[in-house]
Amino acid sequence: MGRAPCCDKANVKKGPWSPEEDAKLKAFIEEHGTGGNWIALPQKIGLKRCGKSCRLRWLNYLRPNIKHGGFSEEEDNIICSLYISIGSRWSIIAAQLPGRTDNDIKNYWNTRLKKKLFGKQRKEHQARRICGLNQEVKRESGNSMIPEQDGQNPYFPQPPLAIPVPHPNQDPHLSDHTAIRKLLLKLGGRFSDDHDGANLIQRPLHTSTTQFPYQNSINLASSSSSMNFFPNPYYSTAQDGQYCTDDVCMHHILQGSSGERGELQEMHYRNAQRFEELDCFCGTSVLNEGNGTNSTESTSWGDGGSLPFPPSVSTYDYYQQGMLQESVLGDSKYPTSQ
DNA sequence: AAGGTTTCCAACCGCACGGGG
DNA sequence: TCCCCGTGCGGTTGGAAACCT
Numbered sequence: 001m002g003r004a005p006c007c008d009k010a011n012v013k014k015g016p017w018s019p020e021e022d023a024k025l026k027a028f029i030e031e032h033g034t035g036g037n038w039i040a041l042p043q044k045i046g047l048k049r050c051g052k053s054c055r056l057r058w059l060n061y062l063r064p065n066i067k068h069g070g071f072s073e074e075e076d077n078i079i080c081s082l083y084i085s086i087g088s089r090w091s092i093i094a095a096q097l098p099g100r101t102d103n104d105i106k107n108y109w110n111t112r113l114k115k116k117l118f119g120k121q122r123k124e125h126q127a128r129r130i131c132g133l134n135q136e137v138k139r140e141s142g143n144s145m146i147p148e149q150d151g152q153n154p155y156f157p158q159p160p161l162a163i164p165v166p167h168p169n170q171d172p173h174l175s176d177h178t179a180i181r182k183l184l185l186k187l188g189g190r191f192s193d194d195h196d197g198a199n200l201i202q203r204p205l206h207t208s209t210t211q212f213p214y215q216n217s218i219n220l221a222s223s224s225s226s227m228n229f230f231p232n233p234y235y236s237t238a239q240d241g242q243y244c245t246d247d248v249c250m251h252h253i254l255q256g257s258s259g260e261r262g263e264l265q266e267m268h269y270r271n272a273q274r275f276e277e278l279d280c281f282c283g284t285s286v287l288n289e290g291n292g293t294n295s296t297e298s299t300s301w302g303d304g305g306s307l308p309f310p311p312s313v314s315t316y317d318y319y320q321q322g323m324l325q326e327s328v329l330g331d332s333k334y335p336t337s338q
Numbered sequence: 339a340a341g342g343t344t345t346c347c348a349a350c351c352g353c354a355c356g357g358g359g
Numbered sequence: 360t361c362c363c364c365g366t367g368c369g370g371t372t373g374g375a376a377a378c379c380t
Contacts, residue, residue, distance in 0.1 A: 014349080014350075015349075015374095016374095017349090037366095038366070039366090050350090052366085052367090053350075055366080056348090056350085088369065089368090089369090091367075091368065102367095102368075102369080103348075106369075107347050107348085108347095111345065112346085
């Protein structure tokens with residue numbers, strides 16, 4: 001027996017919203033709020049719409065301060081960085097971009113950013129393989145596979161975050177925002193009670209509205225210290241006193257409280273899987289086969305205990321190193337550590 | 339100008355989760 | 360402890376608009 005539908009499909013209008021419907025919904029919510037029950041809301045207003053549809057319309061379109069289109073370069077960077085770090089967690093990404101909705105970002109990524117970022121790379125790579133131009137490429141080793149702008153990848157002008165947030169589809173125990181919330185709480189974090197989910201990740205109190213809450217973390221991420229596992233001030237803000245960064249906490253997270261593989265190891269592993277997904281776009285592997293090490297990093301983090309991935313290397317570094325190696329070696333598979 | 343193709347985005351769908359009874 | 364219900368999320372779809380031939 002299937003799940004009961006959330007509303008009477010036969011008596012529910014579908015498709016684009018009319019200005020009248022918009023006006024009704026907006027006026028009601030502005031005056032009364034949602035009442036905590038979206039399902040009952042359309043009946044109260046007299047709309048022949050599904051409650052979920054009302055909620056979506058409000059969140060994605062009618063809600064105040066919504067921005068549509070016109071994504072800035074900075075927003076592009078944030079989206080790309082976060083996508084690489086945490087995957088398609090659009091609600092989390094949206095929470096870092098004031099005025100943007102998850103749906104907007106998702107659409108923007110799927111229709112533009114993805115192509116913008118990877119399309120060119122894949123074309124170049126395929127052409128190179130087909131034409132057997134590896135030798136030429138070696139000579140042009142300055143040409144990174146990453147599209148560049150003024151000598152810098154426009155989508156990674158600064159190293160992106162490696163926010164250690166797990167991908168829900170890959171771990172049933174960390175399958176949603178609540179799990180992430182718990183995890184971040186474990187890190188010493190704190191959350192506001194934002195039921196819209198707009199502030200799932202705690203923003204530092206000092207963050208102004210004109211500054212991307214994410215901005216600080218980008219800057220911090222360039223550090224190569226081991227604390228780079230926490231490049232985001234939301235995890236490590238001593239100023240706010242909300243996040244633990246002490247050795248005990250670190251040990252717990254890295255190793256697990258009872259000796260099991262630490263959560264961050266798991267998460268880093270997932271980030272690595274994320275790169276394998278990117279592989280599909282790039283037509284190349286940014287990861288190593290086998291032991292998950294690469295030649296440039298083997299000395300600096302290869303002796304880092306059981307960590308299968310470089311704890312001190314940001315995803316950006318990791319990505320770029322891989323790309324650089326490929327362009328030099330002319331092969332998609334990197335040699336393992338020597 | 340017309341027809342075909344591609345792009346873009348609003349909206350829908352199904353699933354998973356948490357809360358409450 | 361189980362079940363039901365509402366909510367929120369991410370993936371997908373349909374159609375309008377833009378672009379191409």
